[in-house]
Amino acid sequence: MLFALLFIIASIIGLIKREQVKIVGLLSALASLALVVEALSGIDATYSILGLEFAFMTDTISRYFCILVGISGLAVSLYTAEYMEPRHLNLAAYSVFILSMALIVLSRDFLEFIIFWELMTIASYVLIVTYYDNTETKKASIIYLVAMHAFNTAPLLLAIGAIYSQFGTLDYSTLQGVYVPTWVIWAFLLGFISKAGIFPVHFWLPEAHPVAPSNVSALLSGTMLKMAIYGMIRVVELFPGSEAIARTMVVLAILTIAIGAIMALVQKDIKRLMAYSSVDNMGYLFLALGAYIMLDRVLKKIAFLALLLHAFNHLVFKNLLFMLSGNVLHATGRKDLELRGLGKKMPFTAVMSVVGILSVSAVPPLNGFISKWLIYQATFLSKDPLLVGGGVISLFASALTLAAYIKIYRIFTGEPNVEAHEAAPLMLAGEAILAFLCVVAGIFPGIIARIINVDVGNPWLISIGGATFNALLFAGTLCSFIIAAAIALPTKKNLDAPWTTGEPVDEFEQKPEHMFTPIAKFGKKLSFIGERIEERFSSFERWYSSKDLGYLDEIMFMPVIKLIEGTSYVIKELSKNLNALLAVTFLVLFTIVLTMAVLAGVI
């Protein structure tokens, strides 16, 4: 486990020497490379450190996710070496973040899983608050960590605790195939959809991902969300009975796809747009996972391949896109969509943006197409109306995604309106690795499929047809390509000059918020709902702060104490007048004797 050692060294260096970004970045890149190499050859290690035993092993799924973490770690760490601004503990947290993700995947029992999972969450929090001077960062960090603690840690703790209490072990191999109570699987579902950003626990994602530094956003969107998918796959593989959650998972996934795509369209901020697009893509992943649970035979394998392939593809292109947005932010200081003409000064960034945008919009021959195509296959060819509906919505959402990313591409065209410069070579190197992988995985998806040992024949053959030709799917895809081309390609230019009486003419350019208005109206309605919920919440908080809670126990015993105080005051006053005191004493004594006589039955 050389990679773990390298990560630990990097984080210790980050802790002691807070300014050494380059060293920590390069060490992390080296460690990620070591992770990929070791994962490909398989890891099987048990360590006994100071009396505590840790076992790490790769099986098919964990090997695949290790490679994913390693690839993104390599690319983003190269980028980080030039990009990240060291602040408080974020340099140490960076290496710990990637290491904890790798160890989550390599754990062999739920105890290690939850420990490294929580370490990953706190490391991500430290990284998110890098720019703590910003009010949005402070607000986003609270929303993120509290939402995670409430909807992710709590259900996972309850579920894992219940498993241990019932079976006395947390080891995966021992728990394979045991029947757990259904609520445990629901708890796992809630925990993992919160981490993945699925509706209704998606609200933290568009807040947290934009405020983080771009390399961290890349890791959060690209890699950390995949840990949720890994956890869900692990639970589905271990415990029978996941059919109970499959339909709910699919419904939530479909809602997420729709909401993510529509909301992405109305954003004015590049990183927020990409965050919503991540929400959308996680919806795809959970749709594929739901299809995997619900289907069988060939379609089940297709859904599984689609799930894992899309995890890889989204990781690669989302990391790439966030890093490119970091290039733009680094060069211009802005991340809104009003930028123009960056393509002139930032050619490499522009080219790689094209690769990234085409990948995320699922345009062949890039990698996004093949995984989305497989998802469409799995959903359309199933006989289940829910899944087919999901497939239709995901097709529509793909078109919306392309539309949204066209808005981003526009920042590279036209005349420049800001000063810009190309990014540093190390930053470009990290991005180039991922762009290269986008192209390679698009043309040769079989390489990835071979790592997972899923045999569906040639993915391309399935798509071309033979026995699985589906008219609806073919027509739908053809239509979406035609629409995409119609949107993307420039319209015929009006070459006639406008006639003015000699006054200067402003070049007319459509503002991003006025593009795609029919759909954008839906987006505005959705964000309005979100704002209303937030408003209700803050008014409740205000009402609650104004209420004054007394001390409950004082309410109980203060009356008694006040009574005693009052009595002693009366007696004190009485004692000032000797006659009154003697009279009262005589009366009290007489009453006592009388009462005792009554009680003794004399009278």
Added chain:
Amino acid sequence: MIFELIALSIVLAYVGAVCFALDDKKADTLMLPLLWSSTIFQVIAGILFYSSPSTIHMKLLVSKSLGEIYGFIIDSTSIFTALVVSSAGAIFLTYAVRYMDDKNLGHPHRNQKGRFYGWMMIFLGSTLAFIYSSTILQMLIFFELMSLACWGVVGFYGSKKSERSALKALLIPNFGAVVGFYTAVAFGFKYGDFGLGFLGNLPENEKLILFICLMIAAFTKSAQFPFYSWIPDAMVAPTPASAFLHGAAMVEMGVYLLIRVVQSMNPPKETFYPMAAILSLTMIISILAYPKQTDAKRLLAYSTIAECAIMYIGVAAAVLGHPVGIKIALFQLMNHAYLKGLAFLTAGAFTYYYGTLDMTKIRGLKETPILGYGWAISLLGLAGLPPFGIFFSKLYLFLNAGPLYNSPLGTLLLALVLMDSVVLLAVGLRSINLMVFSEGSRKKVDAIVKGALVGLILLSLVSAYMGYFTLEVI
């Protein structure tokens, strides 16, 4: 050898009462060696014990008609708790050397160290003697001595508010002691034996009555519902005293009392229900109170109440018959002591350097890294985030709450634990955003304060591991 070391450490703590008559400088020179030698003897005794663990029961005073009256029980429970109390006490009292001087912005002290150290050393000695007690009568005596020391420090500053709070802090646990211990001593007279062992020999209905009474005693001591209000008011005590009494030692002695009772008595399982009901209400009170606090120490006081409730959940699991319930409680006790101590000592630094504990007024802790990290780590650690200790003890609770998952009241308790940590996290993050991530001026923090805070941060990182080894958890 172990017994002699422990007895010596208790005696040394009591010798510290001489400080009442000394002035500042002499009090410092007397208290520090006494304190640290007491702690070191305790640590050596602990190491000797763990190298060859075996229970030692020394009967020091035995009478023919009443059985054992005074003795020491040295077993893994008492050594563990005594180590936590000693180590925490040593750090907090060393911190007090700096805190109780006249450069304290919020409470400039002139020549009051002697009085303070006197009360605190009496408290330390009484707590250690309480922990090692082997009879009910002995527990009663040192329980009340602890309450007396609490009265002394809570009323330390002499204002009307302090006097009222001190009276509350004395009378409410005293009421509990009367209900619990006097009943127990009465039973002891009836059966002619005061030793803890006789608790196990009672008939079932008497066990029920006695357990409920002793539970009331423990709950008043630990400020559980409905006797909780004395702790937020007791925050008028000087901060090292709050850290020790209300963070690491005194309220946890309620838990210790109930642990000893459960260990000796094997109470009937029906006692789980009143216990769980009270604990649920306690956690609800804490959850409701967190968002309203603007005073740093009061927020920590409510957090102490909730964390003690978590320790009691372990004891409740033990009542249901779970073998590791006691370990859950002790593990949480150790992890909580250091994190709560860190929180209180950082709050003390607020008083010392900023002159106020009002969380809405303190700004710019990031300029003074030790204070910024101390406050952030203590709040995040108390909410249960790794790598700090309370995450591991809560994880241990959830993994081992076996019988609680099957009863609705138990599941409610577990859900409330989670809700409590979420609300505390939200309030803590809001406070971190306001206080740490804001603009302010840098304060020059003195070496003793810095050393205490750094030491506690390190201890909170390793406390989970130390607890694992000494208790063989997981």
